[in-house]
Amino acid sequence: MESKSTESEVEGGSMRRIIGELKKSAQCVQDALTAKNMKFEVVQLSDCTRTADDAAKAIGCSTAQIMKSLVFQTKQSKQPILVLASGTNQVNVKALKSEVGENLSKPDAKYVKETTGFSIGGIPPIGHLQKLPTYIDADLLKQKTLWAAAGTPNAVFSLESCELEQLTEGKVMSIK
Numbered sequence: 001m002e003s004k005s006t007e008s009e010v011e012g013g014s015m016r017r018i019i020g021e022l023k024k025s026a027q028c029v030q031d032a033l034t035a036k037n038m039k040f041e042v043v044q045l046s047d048c049t050r051t052a053d054d055a056a057k058a059i060g061c062s063t064a065q066i067m068k069s070l071v072f073q074t075k076q077s078k079q080p081i082l083v084l085a086s087g088t089n090q091v092n093v094k095a096l097k098s099e100v101g102e103n104l105s106k107p108d109a110k111y112v113k114e115t116t117g118f119s120i121g122g123i124p125p126i127g128h129l130q131k132l133p134t135y136i137d138a139d140l141l142k143q144k145t146l147w148a149a150a151g152t153p154n155a156v157f158s159l160e161s162c163e164l165e166q167l168t169e170g171k172v173m174s175i176k
Contacts, residue, residue: 032127052087
């Protein structure tokens with residue numbers, strides 16, 4: 001199917017959206033949303049959304065509204081941990097370690113792909129190959145609308161912050 005571009009309005013700004021079939025990874029995210037009875041729609045953008053700043057610029061929202069999905073690995077048990085962080089925040093690994101109960105490391109791209117099914121730059125908050133313990137940045141709940149990656153560096157979906165805990169079954173904490 002040939003893709004067409006169109007403009008979509010977003011909170012006073014606009015984003016260039018690609019109309020057409022979703023890429024396989026983005027469709028997996030849409031399917032996961034549908035399976036959870038969520039009405040969110042995955043959209044593919046003409047601009048890259050690989051970083052929080054890129055995503056905010058492409059969407060026309062604040063960087064604080066961008067939800068980064070970061071994968072960490074526990075050092076002893078080698079388990080993946082998902083952290084959903086505001087685009088403006090850095091993760092305080094010591095605070096996360098205290099919550100998780102183990103030392104943590106940043107895994108390589110291969111580990112992330114093998115455990116989530118998605119490549120870095122497009123990791124969504126749901127739809128992974130396995131259920132991941134999830135920690136939610138409390139600052140995300142200060143925003144009304146959030147934007148999350150949806151499986152590719154160009155796919156996103158929006159959601160209301162009040163639906164984040166239900167969607168991810170995550171635990172809210174201060175990550176700063």
